[in-house]
Amino acid sequence: MEPDRGWNDTQRPYPDGQSVHGIVARIARDRPGAVALIDGDERITYAELDRAADACAHRLAAFGVGRGQVVAVLLPRGAELVVTILGVLKAGAAYALLETEWPRARLRDVLAELGAEVAVCDSGRADGLGPRVWTPPGCRTAEPPEGFTPAGTGGADPCCVFVTSGTTGRPKAVLSPHRATVRLFRRGLSFGDFTSRTVKPLAAPLPWDGFTLELWSVLLTGGTSVVVREPYLTPDALRRMVRDHGVCDVFLSSGLFNLFVDEDIEAFAGVAQVMTGGDRLSVPHVRAFLDRFPDSVLINGYGPVESTVVAATRRIVRADCDSGAGVPIGRPAPDTRVHVLDGDRLCEVGEPGELCVSGDGLALGYLGDPEATARRFPVLELDGKATRVYRTGDLARWDEDGVLHFLGRLDRQVKIRGHRVEPAEVERQIERVLKVRRCVAVPRRAADGGYRGLAAFCVPEQGGDRLAGALSALRGVLAPYHVPEAVIAVDTIPQTSRGKVDETALLALLDGAEGTPPAGEAPAAGAAEDPGDDLTLLVARVCADVLGRDEVPSGADFVALGGTSLDAGRVCARLTSELGRPVPVSLLLRERSARGLADSLRVTPAPASGAVDDGGPVPLTPVQRDFLAKHGSAPDDRMAHCTGVWVVDGPVDIAALDRAAAYVHDRHEALRAAYRDTPVPGAVPGNTPAPRTALLPGAASEEEAVREVHRELLRPLEITRGEIWRLAATPIAGGGATAIGYVVHHIAFDGWSETVLARDLGEGYRGVAERGRTSSLARTRALWDAHRAALPAVEPLLQELVDELRDTPELPLRPAPETNRRGPSRVVRSLSREAAAALRDEAARSGRTLFTVLMAGYARAVAAVTGQDDFGVVVPVAQRLDAGMEDVIGCHVNMVCIRVREALGITTDGAAPLVRRALAAQHVGFDLLIGRLREVMPSRTPGTPLFQTNFVVQGDAAPGLDLGPLRGRPVRPPYAGLTTPLQTEVWPDEEGGLRLVVNFLPAAGGLVEELADAFWQNLGGKG
Template identity: 35%
Template sequence: MPPTHHTLTVRLPAAATDAELAAALTAAAALWWPGDRRRPRLWPEAVPAPAGSDAAVRRRAAEASRPVAPGHRLRAVLLRYADGEHGHRPAPDLVLTADACALDAHSLRLVARVLRGELDPDTVTPLDGPLPPDPHLDDATRRLAAALAVTAGRYTGASSVRVAVPVPAKDRPPYALGALDGYAVFTADLSPGRTVGDLLATGPAAPLTEGEEPPALGLVADAGGGAVTLPTGPGALPAPAHQVMYVREQLATSPPDTRLSALDPLSAAEGAARLALGAPDSTWRPTPLRIDAAFAAQVAARPDAPALTSGAATLTYAELDSRAEALADGLHAHGVRPGDLVGLCLPRSTDLVAAMLAVLKADAVYVPFDPEHPADRRERTARDAGLRLTVGDPAALTGHPPRPAADRRAAACPAYVIHTSGSTGRPKGVLVPHANVTALVDAVRDDFGLSPDDTWTCFHSAAFDFSVWEIWGALLTGGRLVVVDHWTSRSPEDFHALLVRERVSVLSQTPSAFTQLAAADRASRAAVAVRLVVLGGEPLDTRPLLDWFDLHPEDRCRLVNMYGITETTVHATATTVTRRQALDGSRSVGRPLPGWSVRVLDACGRPVPPGAPGEIHVGGAGVALGYLNRPSLTAERFVPDPLDPAGRRLYRSGDLGRLLADGTLEHLGRMDDQVKVRGFRIEPGEIRHVLLEDPAVSAAAVTVTGGGEGDAAAVRIDAYVVPAPGAGEDPGPVRERAARLLPAHMVPATVTVLAALPLTANGKLDQARLPAPATHRVPAAAPHEASRDSGPTAALAAVWQEVLGVEQVGRDDNFWDLGGNSLYAIRIGTLARERGLPGVRLRQLYLTPTLGALSDALAREP
């Protein structure tokens, strides 16, 4: 934004007197502004310090930064300093400050020349302005404007930056007085691939049109010498001035074909300091341990303590260890050897946890599958992983002789593989070693106060890496783990009751699930005993946490927001969320865990300035070994860490973030088209790949929309398909096939059939021209008879309409086909109870997904 005032400091002869200067100013002002009652006067001020002292410098700066009083054109302050050595009288300084709306920088120089006696006031003529500007910039001004734009773009992430540049008026009389000069706008295109030559060849700056506000970012005219300079003062620049000048030097010395991305506002020393800011804590050195070895230490310390609860059954540490040993013997009998991959497809139960431990005891690698995922998807993933064996029934592993004793591999060897979505249609298997998991637990054990007194829940699917934290966080610290069955995890009321009943003290949740649980907590009279809530898996909107803080003050229940990725072993950073942060809507995910590192780097792998956006890179103790059987993808995403003497790697997360000057990280979302859907990381490309495998589809597109204001339930996936020649136009079979190959959270809510996909001039998908998704309905003779019903069916239809955002619902409309998901199902149950209807459980929606069938089922309930 152009400055509100101009200032100029003029050194006067030592012999100049106050009376002479005051008289000259009064005479000139009377001549230039004869009808103005607020003519400027001279303000003599004594500075009790030598002219060259720090105190004098501060005083001059203070006078220069102080704006003119409202209604005044000009302020003139005469600073006289303390005598120098031998009574020498120093020269005074005249500080002139002008309202920018009354006098421009050129005019202020004319005023100074008159007061110094260099120019007769009669030769100066006041004029009304502004006059038409000359938008042509000289090379020096263009280079400075370009440097400011490049630096600002690096701090903000903008690909186009506008800079206001002061420009002289055309045909200005040499002694004209007034606000006559104007501003033009230098627009810098910083798009990828642009070069220094492109930027410096940018066309003439565009003059501001009448009434147009100049950009907030701008240069200022120097009243002292007529040059254009950077503005000064707090908040005047988005970056330190020396960084802008450093970029200006690079613009002046770099070849024209130099990419703008190669310009760096940070000096080598500043870059090194930024890298060190997110480096691992060198004082924290975990002892590499295998998971099963760390568990064995807990068994030895407290064999009779409760370890695992599922339903009414509880196993002690000794009993869980014995069960796992028996299953490990069975694995060996079935041919499992060290390093083999063993699939686990078991419901949430004591057997699931025991089987995980058994695989580790057999020195193999467990690969968890979610039994709720389609069988076809599980089979594809199993083939891709090259599994030795898949355990679906642990009974087949019992009753075998003890396996021979053998040395187990080192803690740096893989412990498990968890698959994440892949853009090529193949889920990516992430290889995570034992040492990463034990380091994670050790990194937070003291800070979180984890102890054998804690009771944890295993709420999440074993195929979701949050479960790694829940299971081993409990069992490697001597706590008790309560396994939450599938249907209880889908009912906030039932889950809340479990928390109360089991006296759970450590709870881990995705923010979207926690929002539903918090609502159930507000509605319940029973109090939970939770002392620690760990939130992760997806971005956190802190504002909804205020209601939780009302019932669970910070001194009794600690909320921790953690950021992490499967490839960096669940968590990488942590921050305690306070009421103040919730009120502020903080996006901070905190500082790196001990042993972890966080860097925010640009496209060239250099550290970005403090607070500037860049790609989050995670290093240290949690970085995985890579992707299973995907060497090229591993090399692309796992890159060398130049600061790690051990030669370990950084993981390029693909997440956008800001590393602040205090070392805290803000998470800003994804850089690519990867998205989070209710805590799960998905690649839309994988969904598109599955659609294109359908013989009835010749082209496909996938969009992910919704989720604004932190509403995870509103995130929806929509698909668009072009039928293959000879195929029908019914989207139902296409969606049904996709549902057999994709987990529920990846199945498109709608499939819209198009004659052709809209394309841009470059032949790419034009998402802006895609039509609104078509809602799939099962054909019915009377599709909207529910709207004519009275009683419970109509009331239930109204609930569906409100939650799903549809205008009409018929008896044969399917909840899932209307865009329903598990979070919407929970909302339907809550809203139904609020309106006096029977509660709708998620399991019931699966069994009776149409409105009519659900209404009839509810009517039959006692």
């Protein structure tokens, strides 16, 4: 269908001359006693607010403020700020809100860009700013002179200025008219439910257009705005505001929304409408919210500041989370038209192009920069009309339902904590401050998929300069969201084969240094000091968990360790939960250390009420989420059943085996949890009963025993009720042996877990169980988040993977004509100890891993058998490199894909960079990658694998079972299901050789014997 690109001019029901302050004044006349603002204990009615704004406007006019001017406002969030904003508008000027905590050098740069003649601030900020400074003289209680009349401004007049990032190294000042704000909040025609009953927090950063959304969605509709004095809204604060003031509507940046969902989703209870935006939304977080609050309205808002607050919105539905295309940005906002263009041509439905915006939301232009205004706001011929548009630089497409989908950026621009950042501006600032020959600022992805910050790589003017003190110098000049997390001195800036900056190579320099300051800039003193009392230790532990560190010294500077403002929010949210009292973010950002925060909490009295409940589901990793989703859609599927059998050389005491199972069950948290979609997709820690061994009738032979035990193990597991694993046993006639089998759902198990299970089961049976409980659920998720935070920018990395893997040809598999088997089967080849030793020697000589040697051999074999030289191989990667994780049962894996070209002749050296590249992306969610590839490879059959083969090198032989006088020999039954038609594994055997196992589905049965032989011969097999 043809997309509805926006609202027609004839639909506009408001007069063009209506102004923001005029609407507030009308509400004050109609409902004078209604509460407009709540600021602490102070309540201000609309009549009081309008009267105070008149008094402020009168005094500003006397100070020389008039129509056409821009007034910079540097006041903290509060009632005085709101009065001043309305006073500036009533004086006929436009306001520009600036952060009072910006470094003075940044403030001077921004003020120069604004061309502001007057700045409103308190006396302590006045010196040296440049403009004339006006200090508010308590306007809230002042009376305007009789007969005062506000300046006659209309919808086309300037209203406000937003300061954003520019590519030239200078900030950009975006001038927006009154009509751009007014268009959004008209009764019955808005994109959301904004009425006189709306009660909403005022918490957004002042320079951001999110503040405009929060303030005017309330004051233009007669609602109540509740001032938040903290740096930003926290879950505990929202909970108290719902309770104390009836807050029913909230706006959160996408990063802050994710924080709420992760740390305290119950804080949303009682909130009828939630709006989020500022960056691409995280589907798992959105899904978790909708599952927990299905009756709440959740709105995704998209819009550059050049189109004032929002250009498109979407009321998110559950189906948006399951499409694989990400959450749409929706349909055009009121009096806004959206165009997807290829140059000046309108794109067809489904065709990607640049998203351009027209309509009443457009800014008037960039202050002091007519060239940029003309370039970014051209007049185009669209639908036969000359139309002024804003070229966003964003890539988008319409779908068949007339809904917009955001696809990414056409340039380097990123969003950091809700702020639009041009890395080029940061680079120019750093080059100026540090006097380096060149700087490259590279965005770094956060665990939730957004950008956490920048890493700056600088070539010093003098060789050997390690840029000591660089971060301290930059913090004194740059805006907080411009300050890089690390400054790294490099000799040269590496380039790709195409001559572009190799950002992946630069970010690789940060490996092993996550969260550490650059050379010459150590954390604050205190690392060697006494860590302190229990409260200090608790704060330090939570800081370490959030920062992904083993420990944080109690005196170390949280920011210098890499902590962002959102990291601080996570710390305070978790402490609020653990301590049962509010922990303000401002305390941590002020004290900057665990000891300082603990000391402040000791002297800050806790409130008498408002304790926070703890507990709740632990979020899952991407692989676990995929297992849970597949279980929900096909609960009887056995693909995720991990099974094993031991043949024990004697009769087994079943009661002792049950006691051993209880020990294992109690020790490993992952085995006694329930895995559920609601209230959020997560693992719910619990104490579900341990499984009791299913004792089967005796079997006549070992082969029959293994088959019968395996059949019993393949009954469905109900992981949503905590049935994660089972045991079965059967005696074997003729010698007293016993077959013992286990099954564990893959959501709580991996290849490494086999050894841990065998060890602990044996210890429990022998009665020597001395190991304590493990806690792997939260640890698993925390490690995943920490590793994701250590990645280079995920979106560019993800796009690089998509570019590498798109259009990978399918392997031409062929079924075996003589079989009608429906399930998996396998063929096995054995490689001698001598041949395996030769492979290990080759790896050592070449400086490569054994995996790389085996991978090259497998690729050659696949190419030789299929006749295809280009294909993708899926490889699982263990995620257990952190201390302590080798001792737990759990799912600690992710998947990567290696594309092999010219595979027939590939060598170990040729395979090495392919393996390195894949492992560098091992913490990009494989589900995210597959979803993105589905978008760009639509010809592939839905529901079938994009790639046809897995390759797995197992580090250990299948573990034996030590039952004291009895020994269990491992026997590996065939898989119940496969994720690809071919899954080839390499296992070490007990003699030092290698066991090559090609598992296959019937679709590949016609070539597996030939493939197994080719692989065996490639690795040196003879005979």
